[in-house]
Amino acid sequence: MEFRLSDKSLLPALIALLLLGSCLSLAVGAMTIGWGDVLAGLMHWSWPSILDQDVPEQYALVLGEIRLPRLLLGLIVGGILGVCGAVMQGMFRNPLAEPGIIGVSSGAAVGAGIVLVFGAVLGAWLGTHSEKLQWLLLPAFASTGAIFATWLVYVLGDRGRSVVMMLLAGVAISALAGAALGMFAYVATDTALRDMTMWQLGSLSGATWTSVLVAGLIFATSAGFLWSRANDLNALLLGESEARHLGVDVNGLKRQIIVLNGVAVGAAVSVSGIIGFIGLVVPHIVRLLRGPDHRYLIPYSGLLGGLLLTVADTIARSVFAPAEMPVGILTALLGAPFFLFLLWQQRRQIF
């Protein structure tokens, strides 16, 4: 019998780990805050008169304005990457597809780069509304870039039939995106340049309540829609013509996946930059624990992605405290060898 965990054991375990990871992420950092003070500080921040107890003002500020939005953003971005990785692997019918590897994140980064660099020009034209528009323009452009990149890789990769072409198309798109971003760097202002460097390395340090709200809404809608197509995605794993014979509107499904994935990855990249390999590692672990059925794979990948990114971010910002390492470096450090391992495992199927 194939090893599979039941929902009764997996779901509570994952939620417990998520809570534990969240508490840890709130308590640990440049300023270590005790467990009791975390709770008190959060309560004080959200509703100052609720407690008589005296809580240092800076605890409340650090927790409420810095760590809590960052924690939530980590859960959201990790969730997006986990879900999108799972769904893309389903569409490409191959466990090697991942937003970072096949160039989708790079496409999104170019979109975001356009807004960052040319935002000043755009701002002068739009006048005073530019500040308010930036948080809308950034995800919109990033999503457009991501959608275009996904579509390109899918068409070049012979619609999921050629893994080699898919990976090579990803290499080409990443190279092209790298060149575009490099070109942007030459014309960028100092502030824009700093933002762009962060984009390319991937970091959650820019978390604000606005970014949490925007990314959270996009995550909830796109992941919900994708989850509702779980049965059709399962059928698609059998092959396109097989899925069509099972009554799935294959072209409609693929269009929906490319757009929703692009929007979600675009949102993730516009708030945190390119964080690689979460979308590769997470669905793989979930498949080992719970099997490849998308009805379970999608929600569990969302939860595990959030957990993994939060833990990675906590580590990345505390090992060299008070300096912090962009979390994208850490995920690449751990994820790239894992990618090589998967490649090695699949070598016979690829060539």
Added chain:
Amino acid sequence: MLLEISDLSIQYPRAISPLLENISLSFACGEVTALLGPNGCGKTSLLRAISGELDYAGHIHLFGRTQADWYRTQQDHRALARRYGLLAQHSNLNFAFTSREVVQLGLGPGSLSRVEQGERVEHFMQRADVWHLRDRLFPSLSGGEKQRVQLARVLSQLSLAEPGEEKILLLDEPTSALDLKHQHQVLALVCEVAGENTAVIAVLHDLNLAARYADRMVMLGQGRVQADGAPAALLQPDLVEQVYGYRGQLVNVSGHSALL
């Protein structure tokens, strides 16, 4: 007629001459038809055109309606799916589903209860002789085992048809990866299925197997239908030499004809 093909031509881009030219065929319920012919004669292309994956000139009617008409709305598409199945020659499923889960995919999310689903899956896995493989991972099975699991999946899909609804089953070389025993077992099963309100169209390579199990044989060659009729009439050395360019010898063993 469940399936009617009229004036069908298939030409691949950049090909000098069409692969198939002005073919007209129709298929009746309850009949097993074997599509035969030399390599590259267009058997699989014909099957792909029928299943709507290949562009063609001409007309294909499924259950009296044009093919494009069936795919116009999602509701019709789903209605077609439960009475129209295809078993492809190869399956490349890279993910670790168990055989039982693969067969279950044929039933889809549908209206069946969990218990009913389980019963149907077991029923068709038993009939395709793969019930003992139910907990094995699909990617770890041999080619022939995969083919039989996929057959069970397609049969479970067609079991969703309303009682009395007629069905079409397309098989692309269903016996190509099978051992001797399972070749006969699978074709006998296919004949049984044809008896359950189904028109079966199978691409086959083995003339003798086709002659033994099919009700009708269609030989393709040089872009046209070379012969169409009962197996006994088609299993003739002259005709086979004309289509395949190989002269065999007809032998008769206890009532079965075979071409050696």
